[in-house]
Amino acid sequence: MIAKPIPKPRIVGLVVLVALWVMFAVWQRAEHVHQCRLIHATLSSQGDALSTAVSNSIQSHRWFSPFVRQQLPTTLDTLARSTNVLAIAVIAGGDAEQTYVAGDESLIASQLPAGEHVVDDTLQLVREFEMQNDPPMPGGFLVPMEPAGTKSFRSVVVLDRTETMSQFYLEARSRILIFVLGTLLLVAIGAVWQFTVRLAQSEGRTRLLTAETRHLRELGQAAAGLAHETRNPLGLIRGWTQRLVDAGLPGADQQQQAEAVIEECDRVTARINQFLAFARQADLQIETLAIEDLVTELNTLLQSDLDAKDLDLETVGLEAQPIQADRDQLRQVLFNLLQNAIAFAPEHSTIRLSMHRSPDDTFRIELADQGPGACEQIADTLFEPYVTRRPGGTGLGLSIVRRIAAAHQWDVGYRSGDEVGSVFWIDGIRSASNISNGHRTASVKP
Numbered sequence: 001m002i003a004k005p006i007p008k009p010r011i012v013g014l015v016v017l018v019a020l021w022v023m024f025a026v027w028q029r030a031e032h033v034h035q036c037r038l039i040h041a042t043l044s045s046q047g048d049a050l051s052t053a054v055s056n057s058i059q060s061h062r063w064f065s066p067f068v069r070q071q072l073p074t075t076l077d078t079l080a081r082s083t084n085v086l087a088i089a090v091i092a093g094g095d096a097e098q099t100y101v102a103g104d105e106s107l108i109a110s111q112l113p114a115g116e117h118v119v120d121d122t123l124q125l126v127r128e129f130e131m132q133n134d135p136p137m138p139g140g141f142l143v144p145m146e147p148a149g150t151k152s153f154r155s156v157v158v159l160d161r162t163e164t165m166s167q168f169y170l171e172a173r174s175r176i177l178i179f180v181l182g183t184l185l186l187v188a189i190g191a192v193w194q195f196t197v198r199l200a201q202s203e204g205r206t207r208l209l210t211a212e213t214r215h216l217r218e219l220g221q222a223a224a225g226l227a228h229e230t231r232n233p234l235g236l237i238r239g240w241t242q243r244l245v246d247a248g249l250p251g252a253d254q255q256q257q258a259e260a261v262i263e264e265c266d267r268v269t270a271r272i273n274q275f276l277a278f279a280r281q282a283d284l285q286i287e288t289l290a291i292e293d294l295v296t297e298l299n300t301l302l303q304s305d306l307d308a309k310d311l312d313l314e315t316v317g318l319e320a321q322p323i324q325a326d327r328d329q330l331r332q333v334l335f336n337l338l339q340n341a342i343a344f345a346p347e348h349s350t351i352r353l354s355m356h357r358s359p360d361d362t363f364r365i366e367l368a369d370q371g372p373g374a375c376e377q378i379a380d381t382l383f384e385p386y387v388t389r390r391p392g393g394t395g396l397g398l399s400i401v402r403r404i405a406a407a408h409q410w411d412v413g414y415r416s417g418d419e420v421g422s423v424f425w426i427d428g429i430r431s432a433s434n435i436s437n438g439h440r441t442a443s444v445k446p
Contacts, residue, residue, distance in 0.1 A: 010197065017190045024182050032175040039167045043084065044116060047125035047157045050079055054090055054155045055129040063135040064092065064151055069100075076102035086122060087158040093151055107158045114154075123159045128152065227272045234272075238265035284326045284407055288432045291365075292318040294327065295353060298334055302342065309347045313338075316354035322432040323363055329404045336397040337367045337424050344371030344422070363429040370421040374414065382414050 057075050061068050076088045080102035087103030091110065101108065109119055117124045133151040241261045249255045292315070299306075299313055306313060334353075341351045349370040358364050374382055383402040401424075405412040411427040 051127040341369040
């Protein structure tokens with residue numbers, strides 16, 4: 001089975017939507033990264049400000065005097081009370097004994113190099129700075145003074161990242177929500193676009209089918225008129241030939257040829273009648289009828305054909321509840337199917353006509369014979385015009401069956417028999433009980 005190719009507009013639309021979706025995803029990812037950097041930069045700026053405050057408080061003096069060392073813990077305590085600050089430390093000259101800490105000392109990783117470092121749920125900013133130690137001349141001081149020269153310091157600011165991580169989480173959740181909503185919007189746009197394309201295609205097909213229907217109707221009317229004009233002179237030819245045959249012709253050959261002309265006129269007339277029945281479907285006149293009576297009438301009509309091949313017509317379930325149909329057209333359907341079955345059924349066999357109720361309160365008719373069945377080459381086209389299994393057949397009988405079934409909104413089809421033969425079925429025949437349910441059908445045009 002060959003898969004139908006996807007129309008080019010649908011492929012283009014699908015590619016465009018996928019490209020937009022990918023671009024939207026990349027954009028949201030970039031926005032998420034940007035916002036996370038801004039959130040981190042806010043915390044990092046706070047750490048830089050604290051580190052700068054520590055360094056400025058030290059570098060604002062001439063030298064690292066006892067007074068500075070005494071005031072430094074107070075300064076660090078004040079800074080440590082700021083929001084998100086867990087600890088602040090200052091290490092003077094790389095000497096662990098000259099370490100000044102405010103806050104939770106256990107959180108400080110003093111061995112980290114200068115820069116920003118994420119340690120567990122903390123952000124630690126390590127900064128190195130120097131001051132020119134310029135103590136006054138010695139004398140009059142009770143404590144030893146710092147030697148002159150450059151003195152190095154390290155400051156460590158430990159900030160709490162818990163709130164920052166919460167902001168990261170909220171930002172990620174917001175971006176996911178935006179992405180999902182954007183995806184749904186793109187899907188909706190795609191669905192609307194597809195619907196618009198299909199609607200346009202359907203309207204185009206409808207216009208084309210309307211034009212084709214109009215053309216076929218006009219063609220059918222013209223063909224019906226041609227058939228009518230042909231049937232009239234054909235009847236005249238047959239009439240005069242019949243007179244000659246009745247009067248008697250001089251020779252036996254002439255008499256035989258005249259009879260052949262009459263036979264051919266009758267055959268052509270029958271074909272024209274079949275064509276007219278196919279081309280000009282009559283209006284439906286729905287009525288309640290018993291199919292058993294209709295089949296009994298057809299059995300009497302076709303009895304000579306059945307006897308010629310010693311065939312039995314077996315009926316099953318026809319005594320069920322009456323149905324709704326156009327009596328004459330249903331009679332035509334059953335007549336065509338029975339003729340078809342008689343033509344292919346082997347001698348001394350049985351043709352079985354059955355009817356049973358379907359779960360949806362409609363009826364199904366099946367006509368089964370024990371003939372050879374249809375070959376695979378034409379099994380799917382049996383109901384098309386001019387497709388026939390019978391030598392000399394016109395191929396319109398089953399087409400008329402399908403036309404009448406479609407006018408009644410029935411389904412019609414063919415399948416092979418369980419073991420041998422053919423089974424033709426008609427499904428969806430409405431029960432007469434539907435009249436009481438408000439489904440009475442009036443005159444309907446196919």
